[in-house]
Amino acid sequence: MEKQNNKGSEIKNKKINAIKIKNLNFSYSSIYPNINSNLKEKNNIYSNNIYQRNIYQENIYDYLSKDSSNEYKTIKKSCYITKNILKKDQFLSKNVLKNINLEIETGSFISILGPNGCGKSTLINIISKVLKNYSGYIEIFGRDLNKINPKDTAKLIAVVPQYTNAEFNFTVEEMVLMGRYPYISRFGSETNKDYEKAINAMNLTKTLKLKDKKYNELSGGEKQRVIIAQALAQETPIILLDEPTSHLDINFQIEIMNLFLKLNKNENRTIVGVFHDINLAANYSEKVLFLKDGSIFTYGDIESTITKENIKNVFDTDIYIGRNPFTGKIYISPAFFKTYYEEKDQLVEKNASINKLKKIHIICGGGAASPVLNLLKDLGYIISCGVVNYFDTDLDTAKNLKIPYISEAPFSPISLEAQNKNIKLIKESDIVIFPPIVIGNGNFSNLVSIKEAVEMGKKVIIINGSTDFKKRDYTKGKATKIYQKILKKSLNKNTNLFIINDLHDLIEVLEKMKSNWGGSNGL
Amino acid sequence: MNENSLKKKNISKYLVFLILILIVLIIISASLGSAKVSVKNTSIIIASYIPVINKLIDLTKINPLDEKIIIKIRLPRIFLSIFIGIALACAGVIYQAxxxxxxxxxxxxxxxAGASFGATIGLVFITTVKLISLSAASIFAFAGAVGVTFIVYNISKIKNKISVVTLLLAGVALSSLINSINSFIIIFKTQDMAKVIFWLMGGLTSASWQQFLLITPIIIIILVFCSFFMKDLNIISLSDERASQLGVETEKVKLILLVLASIIAASAVAVSGIIGFVGLITPHIMRLIVGPDNKILFPTSALAGGIVMLFSDTIARTLLQPREIPVGxxxxxxxxxxxxxxLLKSKRIVY
Structure with a gap:
């Protein structure tokens, strides 16, 4: 009796992984025209329809007999047999997945990210037993996936694919009830329980009112929700998502993702999703898996995994990383200014040495300076910034980009000490930039610093953005007066003040300045 | 039942309706022909062969010759045509899904193609073989149909997976090859040309109770077995991938159903010759009425196939009587x- 109890608690304490993948390899051995979604990821060789055979890899394992805790212990004999069927065709075969080792904890929410053709959907297809001729070993809740029969697999793992049209026009009700297939015996038909579960799934996805409509006559978003209802009717502890929200409008996108999050948090269901949208993944999942060319590039939590470097490596594209001001989650944005100017042949590397000649100081506040910081850092300028309060988005950006900054305690007005430090930095700089920040009594001295910069004869660039300065003035006109004084001063004195609209203008102004300072080493 | 509950589908109303049509059609068809028998007398004769009811029937007023014509000549042909229609329509439902x-x-x-090749061999070269009531043509037609299907199936099987596109292409390609060989045989044996062509046009002139008893058990057993796979068939008709995700043993079910559908189609063709379009149009008509759910479509198409086939065969043997038009x-x-x-309708939607 005692022994049994011990055993019970042991199983409870030990967290069994929902999915465990060891040494998974997969390559196309032939072309099946009916597996369209996999062929989506074909490269040019495949579209030429070259029939190819490839290397068979057989991975041999010995399985010890199943012990009472319903787990299989495996001993890997690490014996790979590689048979070359047709040697010359070898180079045509595409290794879609290479040596995947992965453990997904029960109750976690994982996103799989990677460029098109990296094997994301293939991985989903292998875990859901659509593709079978892989080598390697997959465990679902400690059980060998190969030894779970198809119906039981469908009771453990549901897949939500992107919707497709059905050749035959089933009703929504019929479509959702198909999700109950694994629970209905060959000779039986749907019981009341099956109808209940189907209704429940339709309620969750708001498709119940569509139940008598024909599936093919629905809109794309409705079809996708029906497919989700079909998968939810399976009532599985693991749900695999294959870009399920790509076709949905923003309201349903959020609703559906919140639904999956709820299933994850309240019912401890494990959710593994393939997403295109990195921000969506960052908002909802706990961990991210980056796949690149069929191998795991990196796997870890959101904060440490979604980084500029990783995304540059995996997707070969430049992004800025910030934080979503509403959720506090990591938020990425494409660095389109940088890429745009790279295309215009003003390459960062080429200009970097010239850019480093001059120092730029940027006034911060309320997140308005972040785009400027990101852009100038990327273009290789030497920059500093101030004065910014703690908990301000701009401070996070400065910290992320490792830009020197002058800071002030959270939610308090700028002290004289901070302002003096700021003015000292301005003195050391050649150019001062004033982004479209909101001026209140707290950061009023930032505007004063700009006035001093103009008086010092520094080149000052004021970015006005789309809003009028008056609307950004929360000091009852005090700031507007100063602002107008700055404008007046510049009028009689010189052309050192530039008033511009956006980042494009900023780059152009800087480029113009550069042509003056390039050779002569002076302004 | 409120608006938010799902209703269990009622299939019996369709079945009762179709069975009634079939019964009426059987009686009318049995009464038609070169020997005139009234509908009333026909009903009495048929009823006298149904257990229980036959005790209430008085056969004294009926001409025994009429009874013989209906029971020995017309009914076997009627029931054979019904079951051929059932077989072709059910095979059609399965293939389409x-x-x-x-x-x-x-x-x-x-x-x-396989059946016509087998039949040509049976009619031209090996005419002496006979099995119970089946002619050499029938036996070879069955063998040819199953054989060619097997070859086509094996061509399109790649590593235990059946590629639908390859299957269709291989079927079309092999069919035209075999038809060419057929024509080649016929031009050298012109004396048999009429026989072969008449067989290819399809007909039930040689129908007998023996033939009926030979093929109907096969058809019934196979169809009852197939009917347990209709849930799977519904899901397979979405896509192979989705079927696997929902727990269907896609490849196994596809293999079972393809083989069985081919066997019943081959059995039907072996006794009747090539009869086109029943297997194509019946599932379509029924899909318009009962929807695409194969659990309902399969039994209703079976009955509808029987009705279509019996209707066509009745016209075939009565329109130009005493001459007979091949039912094909x-x-x-x-x-x-x-x-x-x-085609015109679907062109606007899908193709």
Whole structure:
């Protein structure tokens, strides 16, 4: 009796992984025209329809007999047999997945990210037993996936694919009830329980009112929700998502993702999703898996995994990383200014040495300076910034980009000490930039610093953005007066003040300045 | 029942309706022919052969010759045609769902080509073989149909997976090859040409109770077995991938159903010759009425196939009596306009 109890608690304490993948390899051995979604990821060789055979890899394992805790212990004999069927065709075969080792904890929410053709959907297809001729070993809740029969697999793992049209026009009700297939015996038909579960799934996805409509006559978003209802009717502890929200409008996108999050948090269901949208993944999942060319590039939590470097490596594209001001989650944005100017042949590397000649100081506040910081850092300028309060988005950006900054305690007005430090930095700089920040009594001295910069004869660039300065003035006109004084001063004195609209203008102004300072080493 | 509950489907109303039509059609068809028997007398004669009811029937006023004509000549042909219709329509339902193609029919993967090749051999070279009541042509037609389907199936099987596109292409390619060989044989044996062509046009002139008893058990057993796979078939008709995700043993079910559908189509063709369009149009008509759910479509199409086939065969043997028109011609004359209508309609939607 005692022994049994011990055993019970042991199983409870030990967290069994929902999915465990060891040494998974997969390559196309032939072309099946009916597996369209996999062929989506074909490269040019495949579209030429070259029939190819490839290397068979057989991975041999010995399985010890199943012990009472319903787990299989495996001993890997690490014996790979590689048979070359047709040697010359070898180079045509595409290794879609290479040596995947992965453990997904029960109750976690994982996103799989990677460029098109990296094997994301293939991985989903292998875990859901659509593709079978892989080598390697997959465990679902400690059980060998190969030894779970198809119906039981469908009771453990549901897949939500992107919707497709059905050749035959089933009703929504019929479509959702198909999700109950694994629970209905060959000779039986749907019981009341099956109808209940189907209704429940339709309620969750708001498709119940569509139940008598024909599936093919629905809109794309409705079809996708029906497919989700079909998968939810399976009532599985693991749900695999294959870009399920790509076709949905923003309201349903959020609703559906919140639904999956709820299933994850309240019912401890494990959710593994393939997403295109990195921000969506960052908002909802706990961990991210980056796949690149069929191998795991990196796997870890959101904060440490979604980084500029990783995304540059995996997707070969430049992004800025910030934080979503509403959720506090990591938020990425494409660095389109940088890429745009790279295309215009003003390459960062080429200009970097010239850019480093001059120092730029940027006034911060309320997140308005972040785009400027990101852009100038990327273009290789030497920059500093101030004065910014703690908990301000701009401070996070400065910290992320490792830009020197002058800071002030959270939610308090700028002290004289901070302002003096700021003015000292301005003195050391050649150019001062004033982004479209909101001026209140707290950061009023930032505007004063700009006035001093103009008086010092520094080149000052004021970015006005789309809003009028008056609307950004929360000091009852005090700031507007100063602002107008700055404008007046510049009028009689010189052309050192530039008033511009956006980042494009900023780059152009800087480029113009550069042509003056390039050779002569002076302004 | 409130608006938010799902209703269990009621299939019996369709079945009762179709069975009633079938019974009426059987009686009318049995009364028609060169020897005139009234509908009333026909009903009495048929009823006298039904257990329980026969005790209430008085046969004294009936001409024994009429009884013989109806029971020995007309009824076997009627029931045989019904079961051939059932077999072809059910095979059509299965093929259309597996190929996800509403234009698929039992002959698309080589059943008809194989049967006609076998029949040609049986009619031209080996005429002496006979099995119970089946002629050499029938036996070889069955063998040819199953054989060609097997070859087509093996061509399109790649590593235990059946590629639908390859299957259709291989069926079409092999069919045209075999038809060429057929024509080649016929030009050297012109004396048998009429026999072969008449067989190919299809007909039930040689129908007998023996033939009926030989093929109907096969058809019934196979169809009852197949009917347990209709849930799977529904899901397979979405896509192979989705079927696997929902727990269907896709490849196994596809294999079982393809083989069984080919066997029943081959059995039907072996006794009747090539009868086109029944397997194609019946599932379509029924899909318009009962929807695409194969659990309902399968039994209703079976009955509807029987009705279509019996109707066509009745016209075939009575329209120009005492001359007989091959039933394949009648089904095509009814079927082709409908087929073209479907093509025009579906062109606007999908193809």
């Amino acid at each position: 597996i190929f996800r193609n509403p234009l698929a029919d039992p002959f698309i993967i080589g059943v008809s 011609i009648i089904t095509s004359i009814i079927g082709v306009p409908f087929f073209i209508y479907l």
